[in-house]
Amino acid sequence: MCGRFSMAEDFAVLEKLFNLEPVDFPLKPRYNIAPTQDVPVVIWEGGRRLKLFRWGLIPAWAKDPAIGQKMINARAETVDQKPSFKNLLFRRRCLVLADGFYEWEKTGGKKIPYRIVLKNRKPFAFAGLYDIWQDSGGRMLYSCTIITTEANKLIRSIHDRMPVILNNKAISVWLDLGIKDIALLKNLLVPYPEEEMDIYEVAPLVNSPRVDIPQCIEPVKRLF
DNA sequence: CCAGACGTTGTT
DNA sequence: GTCTGG
DNA sequence: CCAGACGTTGTT
DNA sequence: GTCTGG
Numbered sequence: 001m002c003g004r005f006s007m008a009e010d011f012a013v014l015e016k017l018f019n020l021e022p023v024d025f026p027l028k029p030r031y032n033i034a035p036t037q038d039v040p041v042v043i044w045e046g047g048r049r050l051k052l053f054r055w056g057l058i059p060a061w062a063k064d065p066a067i068g069q070k071m072i073n074a075r076a077e078t079v080d081q082k083p084s085f086k087n088l089l090f091r092r093r094c095l096v097l098a099d100g101f102y103e104w105e106k107t108g109g110k111k112i113p114y115r116i117v118l119k120n121r122k123p124f125a126f127a128g129l130y131d132i133w134q135d136s137g138g139r140m141l142y143s144c145t146i147i148t149t150e151a152n153k154l155i156r157s158i159h160d161r162m163p164v165i166l167n168n169k170a171i172s173v174w175l176d177l178g179i180k181d182i183a184l185l186k187n188l189l190v191p192y193p194e195e196e197m198d199i200y201e202v203a204p205l206v207n208s209p210r211v212d213i214p215q216c217i218e219p220v221k222r223l224f
Numbered sequence: 225c226c227a228g229a230c231g232t233t234g235t236t
Numbered sequence: 237g238t239c240t241g242g
Numbered sequence: 243c244c245a246g247a248c249g250t251t252g253t254t
Numbered sequence: 255g256t257c258t259g260g
Binding site for chain 4: 237238239240241242
């Protein structure tokens with residue numbers, strides 16, 4: 001699963017790396033992003049546009065936006081079958097930008113946080129879906145979900161699910177809403193190669209969603 | 225037909 | 237135990 | 243995802 | 255909106 005991640009990179013770097021249209025708002029570095037918070041996403045609007053959407057998908061038909069707290073992930077295996085996601089797969093695909101994500105290893109009564117990054121330490125893109133919800137006053141609320149798949153060998157050591165990360169080629173396909181071939185799209189929703197990733201233990205201070213400081217992404221230093 | 229749910233994860 | 241808030 | 247709250251009444 | 259259960 002993916003229930004927490006980081007995105008501390010400057011937007012200028014993201015512009016260059018992902019070929020974005022000029023970004024006209026500042027991005028604060030985030031070391032511990034939790035569900036219900038705004039996350040940087042990219043959608044196609046005559047170019048790759050960076051936006052901030054709320055994490056936790058609130059479907060257009062929802063009466064209570066609280067449902068979004070349960071929709072932080074969508075399973076790749078069933079995303080084309082679930083009523084909540086099926087249509088979005090064709091109409092509202094997005095990227096969610098990150099530079100690392102957290103998974104917790106649960107053994108016995110203990111819970112140890114780990115951070116997973118790319119070996120090249122560059123930001124990357126999760127495969128996401130979004131929707132637009134309107135409150136009673138007609139105010140639009142954009143929200144998104146991150147697609148998950150089975151864990152690769154590296155991550156399987158602590159957890160059996162991981163978010164889908166798209167390489168450059170897959171990013172272009174995912175953002176092209178002209179592409180509606182389900183098989184083609186689902187082929188993108190696979191585990192990222194473990195040989196291109198690193199994993200390391202971090203301090204439990206990351207557990208609290210209120211803590212959003214650089215120490216969240218630092219490796220735990222052992223005393224021996 | 226209408227009513228009611230619509231999700232994931234982990235654990236048991 | 238389960239739900240809500242971050 | 244984890245942390246933290248979880249209730250009512252009446253009074254200010 | 256769309257699917258499932260009754």
